[in-house]
Amino acid sequence: MSKSKYYYSFFLFLFIIINSCKETPKQILDSGINDYALYDEKGELHRFSYYNNSKAIVLYVQGNGCPIVRNSLKEYNEIASIYSEKGFAFFMINSNIQDNRNNILIESKKYNFTIPVLIDSAQLIANELDINITSEIIILTPTTREIIYRGPINDRLNFESQKNIVTNNYLSNTLDLIIDDDLSKIKSEHAKGCKITRLSKINSKKIITYTKDIAPILIDHCVKCHVEGGIAPWAMTDYNEILGWSEMIKQVLLSKRMPPWKADPEIGEFQNSFAIEDSNVRKITTWIDNNLPYGIGEDILANVIPINENWEHGIPDKIITLKEEIIPASGLIPYRYQQIKVNITEDKWLKGVEIKPGNKNIVHHIVLSNKENSDKSNIVSRKLSPWTDNFIALAGGADQVTFFPKNTGVFIPKGTILNIQIHYTPSGAVESDQTEIGFYFYSKKPKKTLKSLSTSNYSFEIPPFGKNVIIKAEDLITENIKIHYIIPHMHYRGKSIKFKVQYPSGNIETLVSLPDYNFNWQWFYKLKKPISIPKGSKIIVEGVFDNTFQNPFNPDPSKKLIYGVQSTDEMLIGFFNYTLD
Template structure:
């Protein structure tokens, strides 16, 4: 080959390499709560053209100019479907002082989001396309960011624009510590997975894959990292700044940092000869944890196909009691734990169905037992001196939801009832506070709804549950006391139709007569909602899953 031909080939290779490298950087999906406890996830901004995130470090004077420019750009581009969000990258867990000129401040208490976006100094901005999760711009707020924003209305960028700047460095203390002393698989990671994940991700568990060895954990680690970063897992997460419940599932700040940093380091096996995941056996869904029940209800056998999406199954089960009974505790034993995704149970009159008075009343008071969702064994013991009342001749009305997993199965779930004959019991009831007069317009990402009910008697609230269908976005439970003061009880910032636990409050709340129970929330009927079957359709109230409901449940008993 002649020298000329060699140079020509080299030139072509360099040209191809240059074209190949001229591409937009990509980021993973992430989610955080803001200073108001509202949930923000990159992929849930698909109704926007772009999301601008700026790292904010309280106390950094060097970022003030950039911060002012960022705020000015928000006002300038307010009509162009761009979301502007600050990210508190300090690692602080205090949301009370986070406010700057009307901007939403997302709290990155783990610093994992700031790490993953490469924002290592105050004032760093990332302009992101939420449809493709590509980075359009990296640098400070200013004219270069404005130029990148202008391309949203014209020729799209094909390469990430990067502008250097100097500001206060962000101290990633946990990352630095883990780089010097990486968490150990056998001592740290495997016990965490056993405690938080294996209850679903096991043989015959409802999780789509098993975590039964270091090798399986390593293979699924990219997926695990993704769902931890965007807060899809663990399920049933709540805002712990508002309320606490043993039924809420979460990873602590330290646990999330430990797990993600271990995955980022390649998930090393470590030196231990033991593999705790391979040795662990789960028996929680096979035994009666309170001893043999006084009576066992069996659901009719239900055949689950190998594939497909299944609608809810409604079943009435007769009870043979000729005298009144009081239930002090209940336990569910699923017949097919890999298929049964949730079960709700009510005590109902002979002519009453599962929905009962909720079909017409916006404040129905009913006898709700508890809900089953996958995970820890579902055992509910009611507070001392309280119980569920079962009048003679009443029955159980059940709602069951099954998931397919590639194999046919049959479910016959058992419900263990434990009775008490203690005198002077207080009846546990559940108030369904709902709205039934709404119409959610098509292509609407944040449609607010509110419902309320005034208590006629003093009560003790022991638990709450949110119920919406596919378009549910978030729900918050609060109370206005007779003196006009407000108290927040519980918040579910990212509602998921697939997970509907009943949250037993860690601390029951005493409310006087005249208190106003208030439920507020929103629906997302847009393309940004991954569960939305049809964002082009207006949706009204209806008990079918193709429609939607807005119900906040308060479980309570009469106060002294």
């Protein structure tokens, strides 16, 4: 054997051995308790359970303007750079009521923050972890989020003074003890920093009650789904029901799993938002912690009218009943497709659509689109997709009705054939569904024609166990348009998604950002005011995918993913409705 062949064989063998020794990621069993979620200064959402594969979660209490914080940042960054390689997750957390995302971002740029700052200005997590001072380190166990250590980084800094030499490296010593699994030797210390004004002291005399404070919040943000006949597994019918579910309510609020409106609260305004403000979350959690006082007056939840089977906007002008679908008790259900002919004797303009699933237990979502592109005008140079670029309506979650913006309508010519795509999820029993679709027409042509487009990427690959895989899709817009509604869409590996516009000037604006994307919740994001998009602008859809065990919805992290229509495949689509401007 020649030397070159020998070396080739040797290094090939070495490569195979090294790669075969790589540890395959394993699923971590998480307790599900103390699972908090906060946005950082850049608008990314961090749920603590996502980091349950770390050795520990390290928090440093940051506060704008605090000298001790500013003087210790360099040391914290240095420790984080070393120990993040050893499996620790590092964050800062800001619980100051006077700080917000914008001024924290300014502070981070000025002082070169390299670690995300979790924003807790409503002090939801400060209440849970008893945060009262900045410059304090809090270390949490990764799967139960219990406190292992709290105290300073080291003993170098004091009020208005600092030493040149560190004699006690509290943080790095504690991290070493965690690595050595020698937790019994960990000892908490008193930290020195800037006092944090606690809302609990400011509002200490205010009594929060169910009748005056809590029930109205639940009606505004929760009863949309948690109503008799709704899609939620239980209904908020009265005080006693809330009492029984109170600890679960607190848990899903602190983890931001509920309510399931996924848009970043600081980007865009939406007419159909049911997002809950952190101040109201604080009211609910404080009320629960204070033994849930009832108050005075009637129980307004008891007066909520159950959802009935009537059409929400009255009897439609035309009703089409789909053929019955039989759904097995378990397993992956391939999408079901049907085609329907809209038997109308003349061209019509559609005002809105209501899709009524026959069985809400098993219908995940339904998409209605034109079979062919009846309108040949176009705002992009590429070939149109038969259904994604011509969708009409979506029914998903609690949204079954799609009514179009005022004075706009979708053109439905005589003889139109529509595509129906239905995604079913098994319930544990064999069930059937027969969905109805109601069409509402204008009596005359509206002022504007509403059209749809989907900025999509059909050529991508997500590797097995791939984490934070960024994929983009783009469309160059060739006409002046106004965007009204947006539907960002991915499947189970989707982690976050943004819908952006790059204007001809080069400036980029984010119209919708979903930092906590969840395939189980499909919503129209209906802009309060339509956005004018000039000719020459670019639509950019940017998705982040997580094909790891840290994604709790991932059916199989070992699978390589490409574009596909099944939910176990992947997609990156930014649907939007527009009118010509």
